[in-house]
Amino acid sequence: MTAKGWRDTVPGGWIKEAGNALEYKTGNWRSIGPVFIPENCINCLFCWAFCPDDAIMVKDGKMVGVNYDYCKGCGICARECPAKNKALVMGEEG
Amino acid sequence: MATLRELAKEDLFLSSGHRMCAGCVAPVVVRMMSMAARGRNVVVGNATGCLEVATTIYPYTAWKCSWIHNAFENAAATISGVEAAYKALKRKGKVEDDYKFIAFGGDGGTYDIGLQSLSGAMERGHDIVYVCYDNGAYMNTGIQRSGATPKFADTTTSPAGKVVPGKTQWRKDLTAIMVAHNIPYAAQVAPSHWRDFVTKAEKAIDVDGPAFINALAPCPRGWRYDTADGIEMCRLAVDTCIWPLYEVENGVWKLTYKPKEKRPVADFLKAQGRFRHLTDDMIQEFQEQVDRDWEALLKRCGEA
Amino acid sequence: MAQKVAITGNEAVALAMKQINPDVVAAYPITPQTEIVQIFSTYVSNGLVDTEFVTVESEHSAMSASVGAAAAGARAMTATSANGLALMWEVVYIAASNRLPIVMPVVNRALSGPINIHCDHSDAMGARDSGWIQLWSENTQEAYDNMIQAVRIAEHPQVQLPVMVCLDGFIISHAMENAEVLPDEVVREFIGEYVPQKTLLDKEHPVTAGPLAFTDSYFEFKRAQAEAMLQAKPHILEVAREFAKISGRQYGLFEAYKLEDAEIGIVVLGSTAGTAKNVVDKLRAQGVKAGLLKLRVFRPFPAEELAAALGHLKALAVMDRADSFNAFSGPLYAETAAAMYDSGAQTKMVNYIYGLGGRDVGLDDIEKVYGHLARIAESGKVDQRLNYLGVRE
Ligand SMILES: Cc1ncc(C[n+]2csc(CCOP(=O)(O)OP(=O)(O)O)c2C)c(N)n1
Ligand code: SF4
């Protein structure tokens, strides 16, 4: 984003582009991350409920993967995955 | 109560790309409030603190709804002004849509410096929901003790030293203080128990008048545990009865979750670096206090 | 038709608020402002206004709620004095930096301590760098007129700044005077429907109000805020011109009283101008070329205009009803002196701190000041820059 001169600022510094933090990718904070193993997934969506960064992608009610643009690699999703064989495991590839 | 499958279809009002620490549970609190508020227009107020700072670093905002930050201690007064404006403008036909008003403050901004503002707003009866995300210290300024910090916790202003073993006071019971305002709804929640959380949040949002929600929000930095364990910390707090889940609806206390087996507080304390210095005697003292509080709560809830 | 009524300053301000009929008023009582809140409460409870009246638990919350309300697109007001303003301090700045057109009568009272409920200007002067426009009133009429003009000034799209309307505690707030009040519909038409420049209550356009601005953006917002204050000046004058059409009363950045051919003069704020005008008349009758400048608009500070109006004087006293405790001068002197210096004026200047904590200022006190000025004008020398008027030695 190019820095604005003062004449082009919004009075009061209000931000009008709601949710534009999506342009700010936090994925590079991650050293290791969750690797998704679809065949183990029971679609409980606990990972989605507990991810602080909205980095679990759900489509038609199904977990479809991790959004590595934003995943910070905290490991909550993998920790909370209740499947007998975990569908999310922390690894270098994540 | 919706299923996660249904909730996951909703566009929540906090986006990715915010800069809360990895594993911070505060954004989970916000997301669950957003799940509860689905389908409604919401204006959010936010006290200064980690959540406010890390979600709105100019020119970026992680908020998809309208959001206002004023200062540290006045989120409640600020949102009460927004709500008053809404009422006036709605009455005059200048605003047509319906809105709900939710304020978020950390425990510092809520138990301590913002208590007066919160008390005033609750007493005045604004139709707002105030959510305290309680991470048990002033995290944004570097983990200083607050009125919500548990006894013995090692913080940067209650450092465990040779003479003083961390914080020397017990927490204040803010939820009970809010209940004493005779508001129609107050509840304590923890994100680990998401169904309980979202159910209570829906009640709080839909009740006519002020509602208060105290939400446990573990902080991996301040509590010193592994970033993956935030939800587990909530579970431990609930199962040890350090953070009981209950609600008070029009003065009626109700326990919403009773652990099958009450776990020893040591399970919670020993999982965190901030309690590493505790002796067995201190843990015992802690256990006794939690037991007393739990018994008192059971009585209030008609469970004992 | 305008109506002449006997009315106190507080009553006139409350009446103006009723005529403005704001969407939200959030206020807290403090002497000598209390009556404004009380009178306004009766308007609310008798259905004479459509206002959402927020009876906050403190002034800090009064300003906080006003900020919330204004951010939500409401015409918002509060009112305070002294310690109340001091308690708001933090949020007073935030209101201005968010560019919210809140109007706030400030019934000037001494700041503690010791605690004192009477008039001086230490409250508003302390907020002089908060980014609020400040309009000062000499009497009830001006307080009323300033209130109505303040709404238009604050809400101008190029301004979008909050406005304080200052009136001297007790001296104006509690004294019964004759004033002309405008009919409700004339006021309503003058201020017009409020069209907010921004609002939290537009679901199609959600906004983030009050984000964190780091070193890479904060300065730009502040520069833009400074520009708004600069831009306010012509709009204040434009609003005054339009106000003259409905009221017949003329307002400017200041009032020059017998100043044109004067050799000695004083600069003064608020009710003391009334007393000082009497002194000027008396001195004029004695053949002394005395004049006076009563500042109405302290923020934005009309530096060039002031210097142009005062630069011909041989000697000038700036009257400060507040001390800066800076071992140099009161606030009004410092700024006036800076304006005069920049203009190259050769006027000799002195500062008088007076009337703190409601200390009476009589005709003889003001005469003493003019006497001092006459001596300076004659000698061409300033013996003592900083002077305290009416304090026991
Ligand atoms: C009036 C005022 N005092 C102090 C501060 C400094 N300050 C900013 S955030 C903060 C701590 C916030 O703690 P808390 O409310 O618990 O939220 P957290 O950061 O833990 O999320 C402090 C002390 C401030 N911004 N304003
Ligand atoms: S590791 Fe953390 S941030 Fe990444 S998807 Fe899992 S819960 Fe979300």
Ligand code: SF4
């Ligand atoms: S310091 Fe703690 S509360 Fe603050 S963002 Fe980091 S984890 Fe969250």
